[in-house]
Amino acid sequence: xxxFHVDATDSSTAARxxxxxxxxxxxxxxxxxxxxxxxxxxxxxxQQLADVGTQMVLxxxxxxxxxxxxxxxxxxxxxxxxxxxxxxxxxxxxGFQVFSLADLRSLDDEKVVFRSHIDGSLLELSPERAIAxxxxxxxxxxxxLDECPPLPSDREKLQAAVDRTTKWARRCRDAQRRDDQALxxxxxxxxxxxxxxxxxxxxxxxxxxxxAIGGLSVGETPEEMYRTLDFTAPLLPDDRPRYLMGVxxxxxxxxxxxxxxxxxxxxMPTRNARNAAAFTSVGTVKMRNLxxxxxxxxxxxxxxxxxxxxxxxxYLRHLFVTGEMxxxxxxxxxxxxxxxRLLRDLRSAIRENRTQExxxxxxxx
Amino acid sequence: xxxFHVDATDSSTAARxxxxxxxxxxxxxxxxxxxxxxxxxxxxxxQQLADVGTQMVLxxxxxxxxxxxxxxxxxxxxxxxxxxxxxxxxxxxxGFQVFSLADLRSLDDEKVVFRSHIDGSLLELSPERAIAxxxxxxxxxxxxLDECPPLPSDREKLQAAVDRTTKWARRCRDAQRRDDQALxxxxxxxxxxxxxxxxxxxxxxxxxxxxAIGGLSVGETPEEMYRTLDFTAPLLPDDRPRYLMGVxxxxxxxxxxxxxxxxxxxxMPTRNARNAAAFTSVGTVKMRNLxxxxxxxxxxxxxxxxxxxxxxxxYLRHLFVTGEMxxxxxxxxxxxxxxxRLLRDLRSAIRENRTQExxxxxxxx
Numbered sequence: 001x002x003x004f005h006v007d008a009t010d011s012s013t014a015a016r017x018x019x020x021x022x023x024x025x026x027x028x029x030x031x032x033x034x035x036x037x038x039x040x041x042x043x044x045x046x047q048q049l050a051d052v053g054t055q056m057v058l059x060x061x062x063x064x065x066x067x068x069x070x071x072x073x074x075x076x077x078x079x080x081x082x083x084x085x086x087x088x089x090x091x092x093x094x095g096f097q098v099f100s101l102a103d104l105r106s107l108d109d110e111k112v113v114f115r116s117h118i119d120g121s122l123l124e125l126s127p128e129r130a131i132a133x134x135x136x137x138x139x140x141x142x143x144x145l146d147e148c149p150p151l152p153s154d155r156e157k158l159q160a161a162v163d164r165t166t167k168w169a170r171r172c173r174d175a176q177r178r179d180d181q182a183l184x185x186x187x188x189x190x191x192x193x194x195x196x197x198x199x200x201x202x203x204x205x206x207x208x209x210x211x212a213i214g215g216l217s218v219g220e221t222p223e224e225m226y227r228t229l230d231f232t233a234p235l236l237p238d239d240r241p242r243y244l245m246g247v248x249x250x251x252x253x254x255x256x257x258x259x260x261x262x263x264x265x266x267x268m269p270t271r272n273a274r275n276a277a278a279f280t281s282v283g284t285v286k287m288r289n290l291x292x293x294x295x296x297x298x299x300x301x302x303x304x305x306x307x308x309x310x311x312x313x314x315y316l317r318h319l320f321v322t323g324e325m326x327x328x329x330x331x332x333x334x335x336x337x338x339x340x341r342l343l344r345d346l347r348s349a350i351r352e353n354r355t356q357e358x359x360x361x362x363x364x365x
Numbered sequence: 366x367x368x369f370h371v372d373a374t375d376s377s378t379a380a381r382x383x384x385x386x387x388x389x390x391x392x393x394x395x396x397x398x399x400x401x402x403x404x405x406x407x408x409x410x411x412q413q414l415a416d417v418g419t420q421m422v423l424x425x426x427x428x429x430x431x432x433x434x435x436x437x438x439x440x441x442x443x444x445x446x447x448x449x450x451x452x453x454x455x456x457x458x459x460g461f462q463v464f465s466l467a468d469l470r471s472l473d474d475e476k477v478v479f480r481s482h483i484d485g486s487l488l489e490l491s492p493e494r495a496i497a498x499x500x501x502x503x504x505x506x507x508x509x510l511d512e513c514p515p516l517p518s519d520r521e522k523l524q525a526a527v528d529r530t531t532k533w534a535r536r537c538r539d540a541q542r543r544d545d546q547a548l549x550x551x552x553x554x555x556x557x558x559x560x561x562x563x564x565x566x567x568x569x570x571x572x573x574x575x576x577a578i579g580g581l582s583v584g585e586t587p588e589e590m591y592r593t594l595d596f597t598a599p600l601l602p603d604d605r606p607r608y609l610m611g612v613x614x615x616x617x618x619x620x621x622x623x624x625x626x627x628x629x630x631x632x633m634p635t636r637n638a639r640n641a642a643a644f645t646s647v648g649t650v651k652m653r654n655l656x657x658x659x660x661x662x663x664x665x666x667x668x669x670x671x672x673x674x675x676x677x678x679x680y681l682r683h684l685f686v687t688g689e690m691x692x693x694x695x696x697x698x699x700x701x702x703x704x705x706r707l708l709r710d711l712r713s714a715i716r717e718n719r720t721q722e723x724x725x726x727x728x729x730x
Contacts (some may be wrong), residue, residue, distance in 0.1 A: 039683070043690040046675065068658065068683045075659050076679050084675045293433065294440050310411065310449045314441050318404070318433045325408040325690065 002182045002209055004241050010355040014233060014260035017350040020241050022088040022140040023180050024080065025055070028347055029241060029262040032253065032339045033058045033090060034270065038067070039083040042270050043325075043332040046084045052305050052333060053340030057085055058265040061133050061143075062094035062101070065123065066116050070136035078138030090265070093130045093143040093172075095186070096214075096246070100148075107147070109164060127171035135178050143212060144172040146186040151219035158190045159198070161215075166202030173206050182209035184243060187236065191220050191228045200235035210241040213261070217247045226255050233260035250279060250342055251364040257346055258355060264343075269335035274328040276320045279338040281363065285313075287331065292317040305337035306330075367547045367574055369606050375720040379598060379625035382715040385606050387453040387505040388545050389445065390420070393712055394606060394627040397618065397704045398423045398455060399635065403432070404448040407635050408690075408697040411449045417670050417698060418705030422450055423630040426498055426508075427459035427466070430488065431481055435501035443503030455630070458495045458508040458537075460551070461579070461611070472512070474529060492536035500543050508577060509537040511551040516584035523555045524563065526580075531567030538571050547574035549608060552601065556585055556593045565600035575606040578626070582612045591620050598625035615644060615707055616729040622711055623720060629708075634700035639693040641685045644703040646728065650678075652696065657682040670702035671695075 006018040020027040034041045034049060037060040041049060049057065059079055064070060076082045079089050098104065102114035102123075111126035127145045134142035145168045147161040169185045176183055185203040189195030203211065213232055216225050229244070236242050243263035244256050253264050269279065276287040280300035285292075287299075295313035307316070307330040319327030342362070349358035368386040375381070385392040399406045399414060402425040406414055414422065424444055429435060441447045444454050467479035467488075476491035492510045499507035510533045512526040530553045541548055550573040554560030568576065578597055581590050594609070601607050608628035609621050618629050634644065641652040645665035650657075652664075660678040672681070672695040684692030707727070714723035 038687045038689055039680075040689045040691045043694070045671070045691070045694070047671075063687075067687055068679070072659055072679065072683075076661055076677060082677070082680055082683075084680070294437055296441055306410070306412075312441060312447070314433070314437065315404075315447055315449070318437075318447075322403045322428075322432055324403055324405045325693070326405045326410070328690070329408070329410070329694065 001180055004210070004239060006238070008351045008353070010258075010350050011353055013258040013355050015258050015346075015350045015355045016260060016262070017347045018241075018262065020262070022056075022182065024086060024088045024140050027055045027088055030253075030257045030343055030346055031055055031263055032343045033263065033265040034336050034339075035060075035265055035267045036083065036085075037267075038063050039073070039079060041332070041336070042274065043329045044270070044336065048306070048333050049085070049336065050087070052337035053344060054087070054336060056088040056090060058090045058092065059083070059137070059139065060094070060097065061091045061130065061137065062097035062125075064091075064137060065094065065133050066118055070133045074136040074138065080138065088141065089139040090141040091134050091137050091139040091143065092245070093134070093145045093186075094125055095130070095143070095146040096148055098125060109167060127168040128175040131172050131175040131183075135176075135181065139181065141182045141184060141210070143184050144169045144186055144208075146188060146214055148188065148215050148218065149190065151190050151215070153190055155192060155195065158188070158192055158195045162188045162195050162199040162202070165199065169203055169206055169208075173208070184208055184210040184212045186212040186214040186245070187232060188215045189232075190215055191224045193231045196228065196232045197235055200232070204237065208240070210243060210263075211236040212243040212245050214245045216244065222252060222255075225252070226259065229256055229259040229261065250339065253339075253342065254346065254359055254362070254364060257350075258359070269339050270332045273331035273335045276327065276331065278331055279335050287313075287316050287320045287327070289317070299334060300338070303334065303337060303341070305334050307334040307337075366545055369575070369604060371603070373716045373718070375623075375715050376718055378623040378720050380623050380711075380715045380720045381625060381627070382712045383606075383627065385627070387421075387547065389451060389453045389505050392420045392453055395618075395622045395708055395711055396420055396628055397708045398628065398630040399701050399704075400425075400630055400632045401448065401450075402632075403428050404438070404444060406697070406701070407639065408694045409635070409701065413671070413698050414450070414701065415452070417702035418709055419452070419701060421453040421455060423455045423457065424448070424502070424504065425459070425462065426456045426495065426502065427462035427490075429456075429502060430459065430498050431483055435498045439501040439503065445503065453506065454504040455506040456499050456502050456504040456508065457610070458499070458510045458551075459490055460495070460508070460511040461513055474532060492533040493540040496537050496540040496548075500541075500546065504546065506547045506549060506575070508549050509534045509551055509573075511553060511579055513553065513580050513583065514555065516555050516580070518555055520557060520560065523553070523557055523560045527553050527560050527564040527567070530564065534568055534571055534573075538573070549573055549575040549577045551577040551579040551610070552597060553580045554597075555580055556589045558596045561593065561597045562600055565597070569602065573605070575608060575628075576601040577608040577610050579610045581609065587617060587620075590617070591624070594621055594624040594626065615704065618704075618707065619711065619724055619727070619729060622715075623724065634704050635697045638696035638700045641692065641696065643696055644700050652678075652681050652685045652692070654682070664699060665703070668699065668702060668706070670699050672699040672702075
């Protein structure tokens, strides 16, 4: 039901282009997943996601378990039917939110208990429960529950998180009942080479369908992240997809692809859009800036998205200055289109063995 | 450049079906214009408006004069290019906002001076200025500046408003320079038959391209409004479009059409959508209601809009409960689709001389 084919490997970097077969279609990699935290990518219609080249989307286990509850989603035919997205979907495990969002009550080897950020009710998340929720949600790809410490953390803390994540990964694997969902292990270990190796060594024998690199974009510098990818990606099996969680800026994606990463997700294109910041081929553009006031030109002349073909910069500025919904809507579609075009161009460059030439000319900001 | 053809008149009511030719296309009447106050119908892409049957939209002179300013819109090719709407557009005169929104500074026969609700700056609006702004904005149909008193008002106040509105109408007509915009006079007079007659008698000799009925939906009951239409519509020329400003609920439109009204605008479909209230063939639906929690059925089984064909009630409820943008977006498209289908069905019924049968069966809520 799942197969990952590496079709091309760049000769001068670790970049690779492939096809990942899932029950809801083939994902050409490297690929970027827009984030639909609560089963909707904020401000964007599902059809628009597909129209600008989105192959796969991410949804959030923690948020959906709280509202509307995984049984509700299951009753309604699972996430695909619920959010009207027929393509592949990935759910994270809820682990990241446990550490970033919730008022943590207790964390031990057995489980996490935390307070809902919505109504204060208690939610228990064990490895078994994380898998059960994700099986009810019904995504194509699901994640093991992990512990993600902030950076910087000392080695003792990193090692404890690595070891707990490894134990939980085994329990997640043993808890899995459905055979139509690819379960990914998550490598932790911060920016410490020995800790990353310890984590990868613990997970590899469990033979996951893919491996995520977690614990990055949590306080370290971009250079620390790239260096961590340098030594972490080679620790993971060549024949399985590698997924860098929660990253990042366009330049981060390009750097990570050159280090052998295949999958990405990030809220940046949609969150920045809501804050009036656009990614374009000529740099990042702050849409509220007065200089756009009478600018008839499109946001990005190199873009064929609905926003760039229909609206001027002057109109987009007007929408943001007056607080109109169409501003964030239009910029979200554009920013996702920008990310998808970047990944599509990267895939072509890798297949044509000209990754570095492409990177040198693309102009990332 | 403008022509209004009445193609069919219902034999048992004053309803009529026609075609109104404008520089940007033919509007089949009776017609409903969604409101794009600041050159955007809130939460809806222009293409979606057209897809659900919108022929013409309204934009607001007062708001656009303040932001971005009419010269900016003119520089960018006028409203059609600015908001990417190729169909007919109507702008109101700003008169209604002068009375409803602004901190009024002075009102005399010469002009209105008021404070901007945004930054406190002073804006002067005279009949000449109202026309100049609307010529810069470039809509197909523009409105005379009028004085719209609240209801109830005593006869003295109504008569003063009628007489000022008549004087201003003449000045608007004399100020008009462009010949590619249909200028409408606005009948005032509250719910008082003599005042409405006085107003219509003042305006008819000015030979406007169409006549608006203003000063309703400002405090009177629906029955008072219908009675006012009973005696006001016959005062207006048969061969010009009649436009009931700012009205209203689906049932109000149906009642007004039966009294000879051809054009409508109202914020209700989009404003109610943002408040999670949907118009459907089975009644109004409050989308946050718990009863939708597991309801797989579409919002309105009789509707073929993108919302009803793609999303379940359960999903729509989830979007509203979690505060996701797609909720208001989806409900706005649906509510506009509901209004446009109602008007389309009304047009067919009038052309087939079965208006009353249609009204008896349509089920308005």
